[in-house]
Amino acid sequence: MCGCPSIPELMHDQIPExxxxxxxxxxxxxxxxxxxxxxxxxxxxxxxxxxxTDLVHLEYELSSISGGKLFYSDRIGSFVHQxxxxxxxxxxxxxxxxxxxxxxxxxxxxxPEFVALLCLHPDPRHPLFGRNQVVPLHAFVERLNTIFGVxxxxxxTIGVDYTFTxxxxxxxxxxxxxxxxxxxxxxxxxxxxxKLSAFDNxxxxxxxxxxxxxxxxxLVLDRGDLxxxxxxxxxxxxxxxxxxxxxxxxxxxxxxxxTIRFDL
Ligand SMILES: [Fe+2]
Numbered sequence: 609m610c611g612c613p614s615i616p617e618l619m620h621d622q623i624p625e626x627x628x629x630x631x632x633x634x635x636x637x638x639x640x641x642x643x644x645x646x647x648x649x650x651x652x653x654x655x656x657x658x659x660x661t662d663l664v665h666l667e668y669e670l671s672s673i674s675g676g677k678l679f680y681s682d683r684i685g686s687f688v689h690q691x692x693x694x695x696x697x698x699x700x701x702x703x704x705x706x707x708x709x710x711x712x713x714x715x716x717x718x719x720p721e722f723v724a725l726l727c728l729h730p731d732p733r734h735p736l737f738g739r740n741q742v743v744p745l746h747a748f749v750e751r752l753n754t755i756f757g758v759x760x761x762x763x764x765t766i767g768v769d770y771t772f773t774x775x776x777x778x779x780x781x782x783x784x785x786x787x788x789x790x791x792x793x794x795x796x797x798x799x800x801x802x803k804l805s806a807f808d809n810x811x812x813x814x815x816x817x818x819x820x821x822x823x824x825x826x827l828v829l830d831r832g833d834l835x836x837x838x839x840x841x842x843x844x845x846x847x848x849x850x851x852x853x854x855x856x857x858x859x860x861x862x863x864x865x866x867t868i869r870f871d872l
Contacts, residue, residue, distance in 0.1 A: 641669040643836060645872065648722065652744035652842030655827065659834035661728050663688050663866055666834070670724055670868050677871040679713075679720045690728070693738075693849040693862035700797065704851060704862070708796035708813070709743060709820045709843040712869060714780065715770075719793070720869035723837045723844070727829035729864040732852040734828075738863040741824035745792055745841040749783070751819050758806050760790065768812065769800040791840035820845075839869070 641656065648654050659666070667688055671678055678687040694702045701707075713719040731738025752758050758766075760783060767779030777800065783790045796813045807815045820843060829835055837844050851860040 641673055643673055645722075648836055648838050649841050650744070650746075651825075653742045653825065653827070653835060653837045653844075655829070656834040656836070657830070658832055659726065660832050661726065663690065663726075666724070666726055666866065667868065670870055674722075674870040674872055679869040679871075688866055688868055690864070690866045692729070692864035693731075693851060695851060695860055701846075701865075704849045706848045707845040708798075709741070709817060709824075709845045710795035710797065711792050711843060712839050714793040714795055715778065718786065719791070719839055721838065721840050721871045722869065723839050724868045724870065725829070725835040725837065726866045727831055727833050727835075727863075728866055729861070730829065730831055731849050731863040732861055733850045734830075734863075737847065738849045739847040740827045740829065740835060741820070741845050741847060742827060742837055743820045743824045743843040744838075745790070747823045748792070748819065748843065751823055755819060756807050756815070762806055764790070766804065766806055768794070768804075769802060770795070770798050771800045772798075786840070789840070792843060794843060 641659075643656070644654055667678070671687075680687055681689055689701075691699070691701050693704050695704075697703055711719060712723055725740065749760055749763065752763070763783040764781050764785070767781055770778045770780065772778075780793050782792065782794050784793050785791075794816070796816055799813050802812060803809045804812050827835060849863045851862045853859075854861045
């Protein structure tokens with residue numbers, strides 16, 4: 609999983625933010641980053657191998673290719689969110705357990721279109737643990753139709769409930785319209801328990817996780833590899849991670865990532 613926000617941040621995301629996209633201009637020199645956005649919109653992702661682990665370079669390159677449309681995180685106080693797996697954390701991105709399939713900032717009216725994930729340190733049991741999975745929209749919709757018979761229209765009209773303590777439930781369809789295009793909005797970890805007749809009355813979370821598990825691209829990132837995911841036309845998650853205790857520095861070593869979300 610990428611730098612998924614904590615539940616409190618997700619609640620904050622429900623409030624439209626007028627200052628989410630900010631312009632950034634950096635002076636650091638850098639070589640051109642070649643990104644095939646047509647491929648990312650079609651396949652859900654692109655991996656740029658050997659990008660390196662310089663976060664200034666990352667922010668500069670993504671600012672350049674996006675025309676400065678980087679998403680600023682008030683919670684983090686930065687465009688770059690650097691995070692690592694911890695023995696215990698309430699933040700979803702820092703937990704060692706496998707994440708659920710999701711899109712980032714799904715409760716915002718305009719979620720960022722792309723999520724960049726840079727591997728700073730692989731999992732201690734790399735490459736078996738700490739992988740990333742991506743499910744492209746077209747394969748997801750096609751498979752749901754084949755298995756359950758649900759159509760794109762069904763996915764645009766059937767609301768999926770999300771419940772939060774002390775808050776009214778929020779119902780969000782899996783497919784939503786944004787600027788004339790269908791985009792995914794989904795988060796199986798945050799989804800309310802329940803069944804839908806359209807999904808053969810199976811528990812919805814389990815049904816979606818099973819379908820995604822069947823068709824997901826299973827990605828391995830080495831140190832310095834940059835993964836760019838479509839946040840509109842793909843679901844993503846992080847597989848289980850591990851920790852190892854380093855007695856020389858008296859702390860745990862684990863997977864460490866940096867993420868920037870952006871538009872074009
Ligand atoms: Fe994420």
